[in-house]
Every structure is written in structure tokens, then in C-alpha cells.
Amino acid sequence: xxxxxxxxxxxxxxxxxxxxxxxxxxxxxxxxxxxxxxxxxxxxxxxxxxxxxxxxxxxxxxxxxxxxxxxxxxxxxxxxxxxxxxxxxxxxxxxxxxxxxxxxxxxxxxxxxxxxxxxxxxxxxxxxxxxxxxxxxxxxxxxxxxxxxxxxxxxxxxxxxxxxxxxxxxxxxxxxxxxxxxxxxxxxxxxxxxxxxxxxxxxxxxxxxxxxxxxxxxxxxxxxxxxxxxxxxxxxxxxxxxxxxxxxxxxxxxxxxxxxxxxxxxxxxxxxxxxxxxxxxxxxxxxxxxxxxxxxxxxxxxxxxxxxxxxxxxxxxxxxxxxxxxxxxxxxxxxxxxxxxxxxxxxxxxxxxxxxxxxxxxxxxxxxxxxxxxxxxxxxxxxxxxxxxxxxxxxxxxxxxxxxxxxxxxxxxxxxxxxxxxxxxxxxxxxxxxxxxxxxxxxxxxxxxxxxxxxxxxxxxxxxxxxxxxxxxxxxxxxxxxxxxxxxxxxxxxxxxxxxxxxxxxxxxxxxxxxxxxxxxxxxxxxxxxxxxxxxxxxxxxxxxxxxxxxxxxxxxxxxxxxxxxxxxxxxxxxxx
Amino acid sequence: xxxxxxxxxxxxxxxxxxxxxxxxxxxxxxxxxxxxxxxxxxxxxxxxxxxxxxxxxxxxxxxxxxxxxxxxxxxxxxxxxxxxxxxxxxxxxxxxxxxxxxxxxxxxxxxxxxxxxxxxxxxxxxxxxxxxxxxxxxxxxxxxxxxxxxxxxxxxxxxxxxxxxxxxxxxxxxxxxxxxxxxxxxxxxxxxxx
Numbered sequence: 001x002x003x004x005x006x007x008x009x010x011x012x013x014x015x016x017x018x019x020x021x022x023x024x025x026x027x028x029x030x031x032x033x034x035x036x037x038x039x040x041x042x043x044x045x046x047x048x049x050x051x052x053x054x055x056x057x058x059x060x061x062x063x064x065x066x067x068x069x070x071x072x073x074x075x076x077x078x079x080x081x082x083x084x085x086x087x088x089x090x091x092x093x094x095x096x097x098x099x100x101x102x103x104x105x106x107x108x109x110x111x112x113x114x115x116x117x118x119x120x121x122x123x124x125x126x127x128x129x130x131x132x133x134x135x136x137x138x139x140x141x142x143x144x145x146x147x148x149x150x151x152x153x154x155x156x157x158x159x160x161x162x163x164x165x166x167x168x169x170x171x172x173x174x175x176x177x178x179x180x181x182x183x184x185x186x187x188x189x190x191x192x193x194x195x196x197x198x199x200x201x202x203x204x205x206x207x208x209x210x211x212x213x214x215x216x217x218x219x220x221x222x223x224x225x226x227x228x229x230x231x232x233x234x235x236x237x238x239x240x241x242x243x244x245x246x247x248x249x250x251x252x253x254x255x256x257x258x259x260x261x262x263x264x265x266x267x268x269x270x271x272x273x274x275x276x277x278x279x280x281x282x283x284x285x286x287x288x289x290x291x292x293x294x295x296x297x298x299x300x301x302x303x304x305x306x307x308x309x310x311x312x313x314x315x316x317x318x319x320x321x322x323x324x325x326x327x328x329x330x331x332x333x334x335x336x337x338x339x340x341x342x343x344x345x346x347x348x349x350x351x352x353x354x355x356x357x358x359x360x361x362x363x364x365x366x367x368x369x370x371x372x373x374x375x376x377x378x379x380x381x382x383x384x385x386x387x388x389x390x391x392x393x394x395x396x397x398x399x400x401x402x403x404x405x406x407x408x409x410x411x412x413x414x415x416x417x418x419x420x421x422x423x424x425x426x427x428x429x430x431x432x433x434x435x436x437x438x439x440x441x442x443x444x445x446x447x448x449x450x451x452x453x454x455x456x457x458x459x460x461x462x463x464x465x466x467x468x469x470x471x472x473x474x475x476x477x478x479x480x481x482x483x484x485x486x487x488x489x490x491x492x493x494x495x496x497x498x499x500x501x502x503x504x505x506x507x508x509x510x511x512x513x514x515x516x517x518x519x520x521x522x523x524x525x526x527x528x529x530x531x532x533x534x535x536x537x538x539x540x541x542x543x544x545x546x547x548x549x550x551x552x553x554x555x556x557x558x559x560x561x562x563x564x565x566x567x568x569x570x571x572x573x574x575x576x577x
Numbered sequence: 578x579x580x581x582x583x584x585x586x587x588x589x590x591x592x593x594x595x596x597x598x599x600x601x602x603x604x605x606x607x608x609x610x611x612x613x614x615x616x617x618x619x620x621x622x623x624x625x626x627x628x629x630x631x632x633x634x635x636x637x638x639x640x641x642x643x644x645x646x647x648x649x650x651x652x653x654x655x656x657x658x659x660x661x662x663x664x665x666x667x668x669x670x671x672x673x674x675x676x677x678x679x680x681x682x683x684x685x686x687x688x689x690x691x692x693x694x695x696x697x698x699x700x701x702x703x704x705x706x707x708x709x710x711x712x713x714x715x716x717x718x719x720x721x722x723x724x725x726x727x728x729x730x731x732x733x734x735x736x737x738x739x740x741x742x743x744x745x746x747x748x749x750x751x752x753x754x755x756x757x758x759x760x761x762x763x764x765x766x767x768x769x770x771x
Binding site for chain 1 (some may be wrong): 580581582584585587588589590591592594595596598599601602603606607610611612614615618619620621623624629630631632633634635636637638639640641642645649651654657660661662663664665666667668669670672673674675676678679681686693696697698699700702703704705706707708709710711712713714715716717720742745747748749750751752753754755756760762763765767
């Protein structure tokens with residue numbers, strides 16, 4: 001790693017350490033941490049929120065039990081799916097379509113709708129060639145906000161399940177959805193979008209501008225179509241909300257989405273800020289910041305290790321190129337490293353840092369192409385997704401994930417000492433453990449199931465770039481991405497085929513709803529329980545020992561589940577010369 | 578199921594109103610502020626020569642003539658197609674990638690009159706992520722300098738100095754990585770010799 005790369009990493013850690021705690025405290029207030037239920041900015045946002053409740057005829061004082069909360073979440077996702085589907089199917093006849101793109105095919109539109117409603121933002125298509133400005137703004141940007149807000153709402157409901165005692169309800173989904181959108185996501189996005197514009201991210205409503213290239217005669221490129229569109233507004237929320245769906249095909253490697261080192265830094269910060277802040281909010285909401293610090297330590301620990309590994313692997317470069325007269329050595333005149341699929345302005349340091357952030361969360365945007373990573377470098381983002389995205393995970397869903405691993409960890413600790421396990425004074429019993437297990441096996445089942453089905457179909461494997469370890473890596477990566485609602489890709493594979501759009505759509509649905517519904521049920525089960533006072537026999541969950549136990553559980557589960565597959569994919573590829 | 582159906586009405590209205598706010602008001606306000614306060618950037622940092630748009634500071638452009646610095650290989654469409662950004666997505670062991678690199682190395686050496694023992698900077702023979710990379714490495718630019726200077730009848734030292742002038746350094750010393758902006762450098766050369 002270059003010295004500047006080290007400083008960049010350190011600067012990111014420092015900026016996060018300064019900004020995340022106040023953001024987490026603010027978010028906790030938005031979710032009702034204060035005794036009187038007030039939050040900063042009530043005078044501005046209060047009237048807006050109440051107006052929305054009034055139009056929607058929502059009784060914001062009435063709370064919901066877990067099953068009603070889940071029903072509201074499902075109904076909202078269902079309606080969103082239909083809306084995004086319809087907009088794509090009719091975009092040819094809708095306004096703001098300067099490049100005259102056609103209606104999207106039924107399978108393609110199904111995949112995109114599922115993808116954006118589940119906060120995945122998997123993109124089988126090329127944004128600039130397939131989607132109109134109207135679809136990007138009214139369909140996709142909106143889902144960037146509300147699918148993120150819905151995930152955060154569910155996390156808060158689960159937290160309330162842990163924090164409350166002898167209660168029935170987990171909050172009101174509509175209130176959590178609206179407050180998350182108006183008070184957290186919109187203000188942050190607005191400021192960030194303007195910040196990105198100052199760096200050169202475009203924001204306009206017209207089609208491409210025709211330029212006359214300088215070397216037009218010799219290159220025979222008579223015009224260069226410089227793209228247009230409302231990019232900054234979408235990029236801001238795509239990073240803040242763990243969405244990741246790019247305006248352009250090249251995603252955040254495109255100069256108009258991410259023009260320089262500053263925009264890159266802002267975007268990496270935005271990917272990590274809310275997932276980390278929500279863990280801080282958790283501490284306030286359960287009344288113990290030490291509990292939150294333990295989870296944060298696990299999240300940040302994994303993220304830092306994986307990112308550094310990726311940076312090193314990419315800086316070493318592609319061993320195959322050394323024999324071909326190429327220098328990948330780092331010097332004052334070049335950053336060096338594996339530059340296939342990387343931009344000059346984002347060498348191995350900026351790129352590995354991003355890869356760690358985007359797959360540790362469920363973001364999935366990229367500033368370099370993961371398919372062209374070295375085998376070791378590419379195994380890192382894949383493995384981080386396979387951990388279940390808890391480092392620090394997507395907005396809302398990351399915290400939900402690590403809380404499930406924490407419950408599993410106290411259960412295992414309880415087995416070891418022969419006591420009924422407790423977490424924050426709540427007894428963890430058979431009902432909760434069944435749901436936790438359901439939560440934990442859903443993602444591997446979808447990932448490995450569809451990956452296995454794919455490699456046994458000749459029609460699918462023939463579309464891979466090679467019928468070897470790298471081909472298997474592509475299949476594994478792409479289903480890991482879908483089943484974890486990540487959205488990044490080993491993008492060589494033409495994933496626009498009916499097989500992929502359909503099976504990945506199903507994998508995304510499993511990865512979202514088969515995790516969130518059990519999570520709400522866990523909340524619904526815990527919320528009814530009395531808190532038992534801690535005794536000398538209680539296993540403390542706010543110590544470094546517990547952090548190590550949670551991390552161990554995460555690694556063991558992912559290792560046992562995925563190591564055989566990883567061994568056949570990236571590990572074999574790395575060892576092949 | 579009854580619970581689900583009962584939630585459909587608030588779901589529909591909530592989505593409608595959030596669509597107006599997040600999909601209408603928000604992007605339009607950002608557009609309005611961006612257009613007024615940072616018009617150049619919001620429009621794409623366009624470069625005009627004699628009133629004609631010739632490109633963008635941020636988007637790479639294809640150059641093949643010997644008097645110009647050449648950009649990196651590109652997988653965007655037929656090469657630097659700014660309507661179809663893309664990387665090659667070729668895996669690190671893919672023969673297609675390795676053969677292409679070997680071929681580009683040979684071409685690069687011939688083009689710039691380099692002997693076979695000169696190692697070629699990696700960025701000169703690999704495709705960027707977007708296919709629209711506006712930059713090349715300083716090492717790559719310096720190896721092209723004598724060719725450009727010869728064709729244009731300029732002093733190599735001057736060309737090297739211009740490379741330095743059009744190098745975008747790291748932001749705030751540590752963010753991102755440095756590179757030479759090819760389009761701006763070539764335009765500056767044209768201004769000099771026209």
C-alpha cells in the first residue's frame with residue numbers, strides 16, 4: 001500500500017470516528033430514545049411528518065404488534081414492486097426520456113423491481129442504455145430512499161423488542177418509515193448531492209451533449225456524446241442507503257458519478273456512515289452504550305481486515321503480467337498494481353478500500369471492476385458478503401444481522417456453562433433460537449442452491465468467461481451478491497438472460513424477506529418478556545470476550561458453509577499458475 | 578392475509594407521497610441549486626474551443642494520431658464510447674486478457690520507439706473500469722513524450738514540463754491517486770503549436 005493509501009485509510013477512520021457518534025445519537029432521538037419522544041429539528045420536520053400522516057390517514061400514536069408491523073412492511077414492498085415494474089414497462093410513453101429508450105422486458109423489469117425494492121440494486125442492465133430519466137428518478141431513486149428506510153425501520157423494531165419489557169408492540173412501521181426518510185435520509189442526501197456536484201458529478205435533466213472530439217479524423221469518432229441526467233441526487237442516496245445501483249453502467253467508476261479523490265472519499269464515508277451510526281443508536285435505545293461498542297468492534301474489525309487484505313492483493317498485482325514486459329511496481333510516477341478494471345484516479349488503495357466498504361455493507365456499488373481483481377483480491381469481497389454482511393452491513397439489515405449472531409453467541413455460551421442464555425436481561429429460548437436459525441440458513445440456502453443449479457446447467461455455464469475456477473467464482477459471487485442484497489457483480493457474465501433475471505430475483509426476495517420476517521418475529525417474541533436481573537452467573541455481553549465470541553461464531557458459520565465452495569473457486573484460481 | 582390487505586391502502590398513499598418528495602421535489606431542488614450555484618460542474622465540466630464543445634475535463638477521449646498523447650485501452654463500446662461506459666471484466670488469468678496485454682505491450686514499444694527491455698507501465702496496456710478514464714499515469718505520459726515532441730518539433734523538456742502542468746495530484750495530498758489528464762494536455766499542445 002502506498003504511504004498516501006495508508007493516510008487515506010487513516011483519514012477515513014478518523015472522519016468516521018468523529019461523525020458517526022453524533023449521527024447515531026441524532027438517529028436514536030429520531031427513533032424515540034428521549035423520554036418525551038422529541039428529536040432535534042422537530043420544529044422543521046414535525047409539521048412535514050404530521051402532514052404526511054394526515055394525508056395517509058395514519059394514526060401515528062397507535063403502535064403495531066410484530067405481525068402487523070410485518071404486514072405493513074410487506075404491503076409497502078409489494079406496492080413498491082408494482083409501481084417500479086409498471087414504470088419500466090411503460091417508460092417509452094412516459095416523460096423525461098431524452099434518449100428514447102424502449103420499455104423494459106417483463107423478466108428484466110421483474111428483476112429490477114425486486115432488486116430495488118429489496119435494497120439490492122443488482123443491475124443486469126446498462127443504466128445509460130436501458131433506463132429513462134423518469135425511471136431513474138421516480139422509480140429507482142425513490143426506492144433508494146424507501147427500501148433503505150424500510151430496512152432501518154425493521155432494525156429499530158427489533159431493537160425495541162430487545163429494549164422493552166412486558167410489552168406487545170414494536171412501534172409503527174409508517175411512522176418509522178416516514179421519519180427515517182424525512183429526518184435522516186433526505187437531509188443527508190441533499191447536502192451530499194450538492195457536495196458531489198461541486199466535485200463534478202453532473203445534475204441536469206437533459207440528454208447527452210454532443211462534443212466534437214479533438215482527434216476526430218484519425219479516430220473516426222465524429223461526435224462524443226457526453227451524458228446528462230440527474231446523477232448527483234441519485235448517487236448521494238445510493239451510497240447513504242446501502243443501495244449501490246449506478247446511474248451509469250460503470251457505476252462509481254464513471255467519472256460523472258465519482259470524478260476525483262474527494263468525491264470518492266465522500267462516497268466511501270456515505271456507504272459506512274449510517275450502518276455504523278445505527279449501531280451507536282442501538283446503544284442509546286437499549287440504554288447501554290457498552291453493548292453497542294461490542295457490536296461496533298466486531299463490525300469495524302472485520303471491515304478493516306478485509307479491506308487491507310484486498311488493498312494488498314491488488315497492489316501486488318496480476319502475477320501473469322510480469323512475464324509480459326509490464327511493470328506493476330509502485331513508484332513516484334505510477335501507482336502500479338493490478339490496473340485492469342481500475343481508473344488511474346482510484347488505484348489499489350482507493351479501490352480496495354471501496355471494495356471492503358461496499359461488500360461489508362449491502363451497498364454493492366463499485367469504483368473498480370471486481371471481476372478483474374486478482375483471485376485473492378476478488379475472494380475478499382466475496383467472503384465478506386458470505387459472512388452475511390455484518391461488517392458493518394447494510395442500513396438496518398446489518399445491525400439486524402449482527403444482533404442475530406449475538407443471540408446465537410449467547411446461546412452457544414449458555415450451552416457451554418449449562419444455563420439458560422440471556423441477552424440484555426431477556427431469556428433466549430427455543431422460540432427465538434428457531435427463528436435465529438431460520439434467519440441464518442436462508443441466505444446460504446439461496447446462494448449455494450442457485451449456484452449449484454446454475455453450474456449444472458450447460459446453457460448457463462456456456463455464458464461464463466471460462467469453464468474453470470474463475471467461472472465458478474463468477475457464479476458464486478453473483479448469487480452471493482443477490483442473496484445478500486448486495487448488488488455488486490463479477491460482471492463479465494451476461495446476467496440479462498431469463499435464467500439469471502428470474503433466479504436472482506428469487507434469491508434477492510429470499511435474502512430480504514426470509515431474513516426480515518424472522519427478525520421481526522424475534523422482536524415480537526422478545527418484547528413480551530420480563531427482564532431478569534443479572535447475577536454472577538450471567539454471561540456478560542458488553543466485554544471484549546463477547547466480541548471475540550460473536551466474531552468467532554460469524555467466522556465458523558460462514559467458514560463451514562462456504563469454505564468448500566471458495567476452495568474450488570478463488571483459492572484454486574489463486575494457486576493455478 | 579387480512580392484516581396485509583388492510584395495510585395496502587396506507588402503503589399506496591405513503592408510496593405516492595414519498596414518490597413526490599423523494600422522486601420529484603428532491604431531485605428537482607438539487608438540480609435547481611446545482612444549476613445555479615455550480616453550473617459548469619452540473620453540466621459536465623465541458624471544455625469549449627472557439628465556442629464548440631470538444632469534450633469534458635472528466636471524460637476520456639480517444640486519440641490515435643502520433644502528435645497526441647494516447648489514453649489507456651478502453652472497453653466502452655468500440656473504445657471511449659461515452660454512451661456505453663464499461664470495463665472489460667476479464668478475469669486475471671483469462672487468455673483473452675493476457676494475449677491483449679502482450680499485443681498492446683508490443684504496439685506501445687513500436688509506437689514510442691522503445692527497446693524490448695523497457696518495461697511498459699501497467700496502465701498503458703490495461704483497460705480502465707469505466708472505459709472513459711480521463712487519465713494516464715505519469716510514467717506512461719513520460720514514455721510518450723519524445724514521440725509527441727518529435728512529431729510536433731518541440732523540445733522534449735517542454736513537453737515533459739507540460740505533463741507536469743496537466744497532472745492532477747491527489748486531492749488534499751492523500752485522497753485518490755495522481756494522473757495526467759490526456760484531453761487537457763493534448764489541447765494545451767494544440768494551443769501551443771497552432
